[in-house]
Amino acid sequence: MPHEQDEKRTSLLIGVGVGPGDPELLTLQALRTLRDADLVVVPVRDDLDEVGHAEAVVRAHLSPGGSDSNDTARIVRAPFALTDRSGLSERRTRAWETAARVVLDAFADGAATVAFATIGDPNVYSTFSYLAATVREARPDIQIRTVPGITAMQALAAASGTVLCEGSEPLVLFPALGGPSAIDEVLQHHALAGATVVAYKGGRHWPELRKVLAAHGRLSSAVVGSHLGRHDQAVHEAVEVDGEIPYLSTVIAPSRRTTRGGKLA
Numbered sequence: 001m002p003h004e005q006d007e008k009r010t011s012l013l014i015g016v017g018v019g020p021g022d023p024e025l026l027t028l029q030a031l032r033t034l035r036d037a038d039l040v041v042v043p044v045r046d047d048l049d050e051v052g053h054a055e056a057v058v059r060a061h062l063s064p065g066g067s068d069s070n071d072t073a074r075i076v077r078a079p080f081a082l083t084d085r086s087g088l089s090e091r092r093t094r095a096w097e098t099a100a101r102v103v104l105d106a107f108a109d110g111a112a113t114v115a116f117a118t119i120g121d122p123n124v125y126s127t128f129s130y131l132a133a134t135v136r137e138a139r140p141d142i143q144i145r146t147v148p149g150i151t152a153m154q155a156l157a158a159a160s161g162t163v164l165c166e167g168s169e170p171l172v173l174f175p176a177l178g179g180p181s182a183i184d185e186v187l188q189h190h191a192l193a194g195a196t197v198v199a200y201k202g203g204r205h206w207p208e209l210r211k212v213l214a215a216h217g218r219l220s221s222a223v224v225g226s227h228l229g230r231h232d233q234a235v236h237e238a239v240e241v242d243g244e245i246p247y248l249s250t251v252i253a254p255s256r257r258t259t260r261g262g263k264l265a
């Protein structure tokens with residue numbers, strides 16, 4: 001653990017999880033970090049000029065023209081290739097470097113603490129890890145921390161009244177980006193047969209995912225949540241949902257449970 005006096009001299013980059021979208025699902029530590037930071041960087045789509053999901057949560061807590069510790073003037077947008085689906089592409093790499101440059105310039109201009117707001121948790125499928133790696137490469141002396149955030153998976157569990165896991169049940173979170181066989185592999189993995197399965201990033205692949213869930217007898221108890229915490233939030237039983245669903249959608253297929261406490265080891 002660094003000594004407190006060392007911390008004061010050190011440039012600090014903090015990945016702040018701002019939750020899935022509902023401004024009330026922001027922790028007190030996240031709020032304090034956003035208020036105390038010299039700069040709050042928010043990821044936005046590089047192909048759109050609009051307020052992003054994380055920025056909307058941040059703006060709900062900082063006011064325009066507020067006091068020094070509570071103003072929106074400290075918000076800086078960093079464009080990310082959020083819609084790029086072509087792997088480690090040139091566009092993605094350029095975006096990480098541009099965002100890292102925003103952070104590095106802020107430190108060069110005298111900032112002591114830069115916060116990077118990201119939806120959900122910064123350690124779960126977040127752009128923050130790529131940004132942090134890029135900044136670390138350029139300036140290994142910069143300290144990097146994270147403030148945990150409430151994940152979309154937790155928000156959907158609460159909104160749909162779904163228990164994520166009990167007793168000895170595994171909990172599997174996977175990105176449903178592959179085709180049906182990749183999804184099928186997750187569901188039929190023997191060690192995971194009794195697991196609750198959560199799918200992220202599967203909006204476009206929902207029709208395939210739906211079929212695979214049905215084939216494994218997991219569709220009837222599954223739930224789908226889109227745009228959780230936002231004004232257009234939609235939470236449905238999975239059997240009711242057909243066709244493509246938005247990118248910001250989460251699917252939970254809960255473990256099969258028959259008796260209370262039946263999965264206790």
Ligand SMILES: C[S@@+](CC[C@H](N)C(=O)[O-])C[C@H]1O[C@@H](n2cnc3c(N)ncnc32)[C@H](O)[C@@H]1O
Nearest residue numbers: 020120121124151152200201227228248249250
């Ligand atoms: C890049 S990952 C971000 C995950 C996020 N860091 C977390 O901890 O939940 C994006 C995926 O998270 C899920 N997600 C994030 N926010 C969501 C929301 N508001 N509603 C539904 N799903 C969401 C979706 O599956 C989406 O495709």
